Amino acid sequence: MTSEPAPSLRIAYSPCPNDTFVFDALAHGRVPGAPALDVTFADIDVTNGMAERGESDVLKVSYAVLPYVLDAYVLLPCGGALGRGCGPLVLTREAGLDLTGRTVAVPGERSTAYLLFRLWAADVVPDGVGEIVVMPFHEIMPAVRDGKVDAGLVIHEARFTYRNYGLHKLADMGEHWEGTTGLPIPLGAIIARRSLGEGTLKRLADAIRASVRAAWDDPEASRPYVMEHAQEMDPAVADQHIGLYVNEFTAELGEMGYAAVRGLLTRAAAEGLLPPLGPEALDFP
CATH class of the missing domain: 3.40.190.10 (Periplasmic binding protein-like II)
Known part of the structure; x- marks a missing residue:
């Protein structure tokens, strides 16, 4: 008697080069032991709405949407977009x-x-x-x-x-x-449904880190996936895009990354632009 394969995780992220670069190895089954993904491509405004409606297991969203979704989702400590010199x-x-x-x-x-x-x-x-x-x-x-x-x-x-x-x-x-x-700019976050459970969440985070490292180790392996979804973008522009938005904070938010996220959301709440977060809202299991 054979066991049933684990169901795929539904994930939604943008067709932009930084996301396809980060998730290429994971989406194509090149991360050993990682959960399978069922990918939906959508612009960030769409994925923000999907998160508020609880429509996917894993999503790339704006950090600005976190206060509205953290009851159902947890912020993953990797896979997102923070950086310097990359603001709107x-x-x-x-x-x-x-x-x-x-x-x-x-x-x-x-x-x-x-x-x-x-x-x-x-x-x-x-x-x-x-x-x-x-x-x-x-x-x-x-x-x-x-x-x-x-x-x-x-x-x-x-x-x-x-x-x-x-x-x-x-x-x-x-x-x-x-x-x-003095902090880096928090742009896009990766969130996952809390109900997946601690074990699956940690396994997913490890898989995303491994996918990022695989993309760094062999950038050419991701190029077909990146360019397929890059909306006729010049390859040199796609490379600039990846270089700007995929960095050490993508592999691990770390102390500085979390400080930037808390700083943005705290300042916005103080200005009345967002609801305040609880002290443990950003904690990862």
Whole structure:
């Protein structure tokens, strides 16, 4: 009598190069002893909503959504995106534009990018910006270029391509965050359902670490998966993207990573932008 194979874990992450790079070995069964994955690709605004509705076992989400989902999910200590020099940018057609009362496109109201933007705007635009318009992140730069909005908050590879749209960098949310806190920028988190149990959660975290190391050890092995989902991105841009967002914090949040996450969520709660977290909310089993 043979035992039934363990069911696959449903996981949702973005098609962006950092996520496909991190999860390539794990998604393709090249991490011995790891749980099998049933992968759904979705932009971060979609995965944030999936997490709030409890629609997957494992998800890549914005750190800004954690206070709304940590009753059902636990933050994994690896696999996410933190770093330095990798913050969201505010772009405009006109250099030096005053954003007071202006329309700004953002990639999601529960995104970490928008949270960092609100913390920045509280310091820099004291009279407040105007209407906030939520758009998929790949539509934001064309909307700014075409004058549909006055400014756009962009993430991911837009850091490397915005000049192609004739746009100007008005501000770097990461520079503001790092300059005021000295901490790395928390962007995307990996969360898993608490009901999976301590053993499965630890096994999953170990598997993600192993997948990250496998990608670092043999970057070419992940290239087909990365480019298949990179939305016609130039390979050099994909490499820049990976280099910026996959770093030591991806392999292990560590003391500095956890300090950055707590710092962001605590500061946002103090500003009334997020619900406060309990003292043990970020603890991993």
